[in-house]
Amino acid sequence: MRATALIGNLALGMALGAIVVGHLVLIPALTGEATLVDANLARALSEPLALRCAEIVLAACVLLAIVARRGLEHPAAQTLALLAAGIAACDRLVLVPEVHAAWAKVDLVAMRPVAQIAGAEEITLIHQAALAALVVLLVAAAGLAHLRRPD
Numbered sequence: 001m002r003a004t005a006l007i008g009n010l011a012l013g014m015a016l017g018a019i020v021v022g023h024l025v026l027i028p029a030l031t032g033e034a035t036l037v038d039a040n041l042a043r044a045l046s047e048p049l050a051l052r053c054a055e056i057v058l059a060a061c062v063l064l065a066i067v068a069r070r071g072l073e074h075p076a077a078q079t080l081a082l083l084a085a086g087i088a089a090c091d092r093l094v095l096v097p098e099v100h101a102a103w104a105k106v107d108l109v110a111m112r113p114v115a116q117i118a119g120a121e122e123i124t125l126i127h128q129a130a131l132a133a134l135v136v137l138l139v140a141a142a143g144l145a146h147l148r149r150p151d
Contacts, residue, residue, distance in 0.1 A: 005145075008064055008071030012142050015060035015084070016135065022053030023131055039108035047100040054092035057134065061085040064141065074144040084137040087130055095127045 030046045037045070061084045064071075068081035102120035111117065 002071070004067045004071035005073070008067045008145065011060045011064040011067070012138055012145070015057050015064065016138050018053045018056040018060065019131055019135055022049065043103050043108060050096050050100065054096045058088040058092045061088040068141070072141060072145040074147060077141050077144045080137050080141040080144065084134055084141065087134050087137070091127065091130045091134070095123070095130055099123050099127050
C-alpha cells in the first residue's frame with residue numbers, strides 16, 4: 001500500500017471516528033446527563049469537546065483533500081474531499097461556536113426564554129445537517145477509494 005493511500009484512509013477513519021464518537025456519542029451523552037450535573041453546566045462542559053472534535057474533523061478533511069488525488073485513486077474523490085473540507089471548515093469556524101453561543105443564552109433548567117430556545121434548536125439542526133452531509137461525503141469518498149480507477 002502506498003503512503004498516500006495509507007494517509008488518505010487514516011484521514012477518512014479519523015474524520016468519521018471524530019464525528020461518530022465525538023458528535024454522536026460523547027457530546028449527547030454529556031449533555032443528556034442530568035443526574036450528576038445541572039443541564040446548563042453539562043451544556044457548557046460539552047463546548048470544548050465539540051470544538052476539539054470539529055478541529056479533528058477539519059484537520060482530517062484537509063489532509064484528505066491534500067492526498068485524495070493520489071491516495072484515493074479516483075477522479076471524484078478529490079472533489080468529495082474538497083467539499084468535505086469546506087463543510088468541515090464552515091462547521092468548525094461558524095456553526096459550532098454559534099450553536100454554543102445560542103445555547104449559552106438559554107436556561108435549560110427553566111426552559112426559558114422560549115424564543116431563544118427555538119433559535120438555538122434551529123442552529124443545532126443546521127449543525128446536525130452539516131455533520132450528516134460530512135458523513136455522506138466521507139463515506140462516498142471511502143467507497144470510491146475501494147473502486148478501481150476508471151481508465
